[in-house]
Amino acid sequence: MTKPKKYVKVNGIMKLNPEWKKWKEQQGDGGPATTVQRPSVALPIVSSMEDHEKLNEASLASGGQEIPFSESTSATIEMMQEPEICVDAGMDPDTVVDELGALLNKYEVPIGLMNKLMMLSEFEVLEFMIDDSGSMTLNTDSVDRQGRPQTRWTEAQGRLKEMIEVLAHVPFNQIVIVFLNRTDVISLQRNKRDPKTIIADANQKIDSVFSKGPSGTTPALEKIQKSLTGNPSMSIARWFFGDGVPNGGIMAQKEITRLLVQRPNPAQNPMTFISCTNEDDQVEWMKDAEEAAPYCSESDDFRDEAAEVMRDQGAALPYSKGFHLVGTLVGAMNPDDLDAMDESIPFTKSTLDNLLGIQHNEESYRHYFNLFAEAQSNRKVEGPMDNLKRSMRWNYNDFLQAPLASQIAAVQDFKGKLKTMGG
Template identity: 65%
Template sequence: MPNPFSKALSNPFSQNKIPTEPPKKYVKVNGVMKLNPEYKKWKEAQDGGKPATTVSNPSQALPVVTNMEDHEALNDASLAAGGTEIPLSESSNETILMMQEPEISVEAGMQPDTMVDELGSILNKYEVPMGLMNKLMMLSEFDELEFMIDDSGSMRCSTDSKDSRGQIQTRWQEAQTRLKEMMEILGYLPFQEISICFLNRPLRISLKRNGRDPRSFLSDAYQQIDQAFQNGPSGTTPFFERLQESFARSNGRSVSRYFFGDGTPNGGIQATKGITNLLKNRRDPAQNPMTFLSCTNEDDQVEWMKGAEEVAPYCSECDDFADEAAEVLLDQGEALPYTKGFYLVCALVAAMNPEDLDAMDESVPFTKPTLDNLLGIANSEENYKHYFDCFLKAQQARPVVSKADEVKKHQKWRLHYAEFVRAPVANQLPAVQAFKQQLLQLGQ
């Protein structure tokens, strides 16, 4: 099969020579902007073989533009291919202006003239699309970000998540790793207070900015987290009780809650029903979002979390990156650049964004305006059509194991392509409303 990039690129790696200057990061292939495969090779050679990207299929994924430097490189590639400059999306422009306000930057421990670049650096590390900055800024609106950690004995068991060396982790180690990754993103954002508590021990860590820059804040946060996790897990899983206490303690404050856990709480089915009812009926759910962060290789043990997510508003469930990436690939196709950074942002704010971040597994394509705002750039229609076509390809390949799968597989989204190009969000489209109603009836 001929290389689809061969006409667009010369090969700077001929005769096994690695160029000292990096190739262009992006390239246009058949009208679609993508990561340049020669840049990918160069980057991996520079980094000792470490993968240059965390997307599932870089040859099909739309480009990940993480900061202003990436945006400049994208425009260079577009102009070199005879195209025009690619504007930032509305969400990116709004967020950049917001971050240049002195009050916002000081709350994040940075200066107005450096915050965009400093945050851009951490977004680049994890490959977070620029458009998601807008989502992350939502966290500043909460009085508290509360992380509840399951420290029951079963957290000593192995999970299916691996560490940076490829070694299988315990569930306790997975929770620690994921918490610190999320904390690294938070370290560069304005927030009021971060609390970390456990189900079986009285320890409660309270983290505040106190005027510190991101590095100083994170050094202290990591030290306190590592110290807390040195004491291994033991005991039971009184999550229902701790969740009730959390709501009672908040007393009208806005709190975004996160729970790292691996199984059924004390009380079994009765407790999971109680948790679900508590979340369904909580006051002002938009100001009290709930995110379940499952840490296990026994998916049936956390099925109740997925059940709660389905019926409770502003509630999300998030597995480890590998599992989430596989689900997104199944539902969205290969063009959506679901990176490790995209995943971390979803872990932090998907529960607050039911129209897009928490809708990726609903088997409905994003509209073009939604995709633009998530990725941070005003995609050409060629780019959007590539995404839409990849979505349809994934839909056609979907395995059918239930009536719901059959409905998802045979929905005729192509007939509504023009509507998806124009509509701000998919839920405004009658076809999407009818599709979701059909799925809802199947679930009854």
């Protein structure tokens, strides 16, 4: 079978070619060609310069025009090739774009999110706190690459290693991995090392520590408190992997939220909770903290997050495994877009272009907007907030023209109503 073109234009809208998808799945290891839930209606993911060339070939072949990168993506590609940045990322200026493209392609990361990843270089420390309590030996609701059930401990290990793999391709100062009970500390510094060396070093250290099974209780409050108060003047991005209620129960949960709400300079101290469990009620406190504290996010596994994004954004947004991975890394730092996907507010065209990395034509944006509206009309009503989201009728032209949704009066009013309802 001849290799089909990766992209195809349908009714003026570029999409992943279903024939390419079929061909790709016949070539590989039996895995899916895409992790996007409904690729037949989703906008296409462009992960690399090569993808961009293929997209333009398909557009021109169908009588259309070239599709330029979004402004933020063009600027990021240019910046990544600066010698100083390349040295900081351990890569050669001549190969940096291809190396990054290979990583983004592996996970199906829209190239527009490269701009978001560069934010990580602004932090003095990237700190990962891992719950190693006894309950982490229990199964979670996610599966490994072979489709087998995995424990919460192995889920945390796998997700951590994927995040480090991405971090290895961007400039960072220091990565620190600590645990709630054990005294092990994994410290990784760039020292101008290339991504492969960083990844190999990180994986060896992570696998070594994770080879000892979890045991003990959940002193989450103590660990978070120590981190927040121990280095008050430093800029630290934090991620907390956990599966349950902290020691101290409701009082501890409330204190964690209070600490996060009152922490100084939250933009320079973002917090991400990563739940590794099949008992969602046990980690509801993480979602409560996300709602209350600025620059605070909660991330579930890809399958659960994809279902939420489908409900809140519609089928045209190409939410892939890589989109989820980058969102877990930098969502808390981006309250206006990556961490706003669950607000059931459509992205403006400008925001959508910047996230996906290309300048969509109006047919493509209209397609996204229509499927967003369709998702809201199909929303299952489980409370008054769902009623509000389902009944809201957004003005298309507002979102077509405004740079950010937060600048639109109707959005401000809508958010105010949600807040009144406790959302």
